[in-house]
Amino acid sequence: MTRADAAYDPAGAAGNAYTAAVNAASSDAATKAATARDAAIASAAQDADTKAGNAQSAAVSAAAASAASLYLPNAIQTVDAYLAGATPSSPRFFGHRGGGMVRPEHTLVGYRSTAAMGFAPEVSVNVDASGELWCHHDLTLDRTTYQTGALNTYTTEEVSQAVLTNGRTLLGPGWTDQRMVPLRQVLDEFLGKIPILLEPKGNDAVVPTQTLLDTSYPHAPRSVIWKAHIGTLSLPWAKTRGYRTWVYLDSNTTDATMDGKDSMVDYWGVATTFTDQRIQQVVARGKPVFAWPVYRRSQVARLTGLGVVGMMSSDPRYVSTNLPQRTFSRWGLAVKESGGTPTLDYDTAYALVFGEGADAGWVSINALPNQSYGLGTYSPIVGSAAGYRIAFDMKYKVLPGATVHGGYYFGKDSDDPYRFTTANASGGYHVVMRASGDMQLYRHTAGVTSGTQIGSTVATTTPVADTAMSFQIDVTPTTVELRRTDSTGWTTGPVADTTYRGGYHGLSNGSITDLSTRPHWRNLAITQL
Structure with a gap:
């Protein structure tokens, strides 16, 4: 009878169905609302994190720029300031290998003397087995130290404690043997005070040098010239970061090769062994030209006569003047x-x-x-x-x-x-x-x-x-x-x-x-x- 009564009570059945539908809709709406709320909260949190990260990066960059501004005030000589007004009649001089025909090459004593005289030092670097960058021209230690073999087979500790330069054989026994110097020490001491021509010599030294500059010296482009051979692949990295670039040629470099790199080159480099005609051809391209290695005043006279404005000299004090330094020997x-x-x-x-x-x-x-x-x-x-x-x-x-x-x-x-x-x-x-x-x-x-x-x-x-x-x-x-x-x-x-x-x-x-x-x-x- 009860089921029959229910069957004959359509209004009651409809009410129950209505109530059930309302309850179901309410539950679904609550679920969707909660889901939407959670999604909105998550999205907002992610957006906040992103914005916070961007703000942090911007703050770090601003702080780095501010620090660089403090570390390199406008009064300190930049690359552009050093080269401003350079002409064949008023050339600029650089310390090739830190003045390596007068002081042991690529040593702290060489860099200090060169900088003290107001000349921008050239710094060549190679990397050791531990990943440390050292100021050193050759891939091996044979020519300029008492050790032999490739630098990248020696650990940092071995280089710092057991490797001495042998400048006495070239410069006289009155010299004291010098220790090799890490690139970090050179940058810490000279960066911003005098321009530096910096070149990683070995391929394995390029990326470590770039990483060091990017990470620890964001202000370096103001006072570092990135130096490289015409065959380098590193110029895009240098130019995107604002470095001036000095690219040196070899005797087989063609004009077509130079054309392909021209947009990424600020200064061209020519060897003193190049013919007059070849040097004039490079000068005629319209960009400043530096020559290396210069150790005679007669070379300066020849090169400036051909239009060269920069002298990479192993004895810049001597070649930059036309005066005697003394009148009796010691x-x-x-x-x-x-x-x-x-x-x-x-x-x-x-x-x-x-x-x-x-x-x-x-x-x-x-x-x-x-x-x-x-x-x-x-x-x-x-x-x-x-x-x-x-x-x-x-x-x-x-x-x-x-x-x-x-x-x-x-x-x-x-x-x-x-x-x-x-x-x-x-x-x-x-x-x-x-x-x-x-x-x-x-x-x-x-x-x-x-x-x-x-x-x-x-x-x-x-x-x-x-x-x-x-x-x-x-x-x-x-x-x-x-x-x-x-x-x-x-x-x-x-x-x-x-x-x-x-x-x-x-x-x-x-x-x-x-x-x-x-x-x-x-x-x-x-x-x-």
């Missing part, structure tokens, strides 16, 4: 002087040899044939109206053959190399002291192999092995005179000759063919007459 200190110009730079075979022990104070040239060594430290000689005098001692530790000679050259207008029996770029005079005792003066014309004797041959006492002879060269406006002043003394007398009055001079092995018989010199002094 060879007993056994330290290479700024302005000393061997036939080849960075080559120990042509380096000036400093005597030790009983030979302390004496120097010699341990290279053949007909080698010389320019004394730019004392050049150009500044005489009085009456002229000047060059005085020095010379000896043969072992006597050569009777007609063989060593000597001294002088009177040159330029510091280009001067070699006996060679067609030199500029002319001058040559002192000849033969082992027989014959003393002579010769004049050499530019471009001519043989010399011309001026004045008479003077027969002096035969030299004695390992015994000093003393000489004076007097140059007046109208005459040249050579004297040997030890013992009783001899002279050519004043020889009337005004052909050359340049102020560059140096040591000459003359016609020596056996290095054991090479001449040695000491006690150089330049005085006015």
Whole structure:
């Protein structure tokens, strides 16, 4: 009966259905509302996190920029400020390898001296086995340290404690061996104070260098020039970060290759060995051109004449001026002087040899044939109206053959190399002291192999092995005179000759063919007459 009553109660059934529907709809709405609320909360939280992260990044960037501004105020020299106004008549100078022909290359003492003189140092880096970047030109340690093998096979601890540079072999035993220096230390000390030309030399050093700069030195683009070979793939990284780029060429670089990189290059680099024509072609592209390696003033004259505005020099103090640095030698200190110009730079075979022990104070040239060594430290000689005098001692530790000679050259207008029996770029005079005792003066014309004797041959006492002879060269406006002043003394007398009055001079092995018989010199002094 109950079910029947219900069946015959449509209003009641409808009410129940309505109530059930309302309850179901309410439950569904509540579920959807809760889901929507949770989704909205999650979305809002995610958005807040994103915005907070962006705000944090912006704050970090702003703080870094602010710190960089404090660390690199506008008063400190930037790359652009350093190069502003650079022209062939007013070139800029850089310390190639930190001035590596005067101080041990890529060492802290080299960088400090270069920076103290106001020159931007070039810094080459390679990486060790631990991932530390070190200032070092070669991939191996062989050439510039007492160790051998690739740098990237040594740990940081080994490099810092067991590797010393061997600059004494090139620059003289008076030098103290130097430790290698980490790139971080160089950046911490010099970044912002002087521009730095920075180049990772090995491929394995490129990314670590980029990472270090990005992470720890965000302000570096203001004072670092990114230096690289034309074949590099690193230029897009450098340009997107605002670095100035110096890209150097090799003898096989084509114009098409240069065209492909031109938009990412600020300055081009040419070698001093390039022909005049090739250098002029690079200059004609319209971007500043820097040359390397420059260690003679005559190279500066040639390069600026071709339109080059930057000199990458291993001796920037010397090549940036046209003045003598002093008038007497201190060879007993056994330290290479700024302005000393061997036939080849960075080559120990042509380096000036400093005597030790009983030979302390004496120097010699341990290279053949007909080698010389320019004394730019004392050049150009500044005489009085009456002229000047060059005085020095010379000896043969072992006597050569009777007609063989060593000597001294002088009177040159330029510091280009001067070699006996060679067609030199500029002319001058040559002192000849033969082992027989014959003393002579010769004049050499530019471009001519043989010399011309001026004045008479003077027969002096035969030299004695390992015994000093003393000489004076007097140059007046109208005459040249050579004297040997030890013992009783001899002279050519004043020889009337005004052909050359340049102020560059140096040591000459003359016609020596056996290095054991090479001449040695000491006690150089330049005085006015």
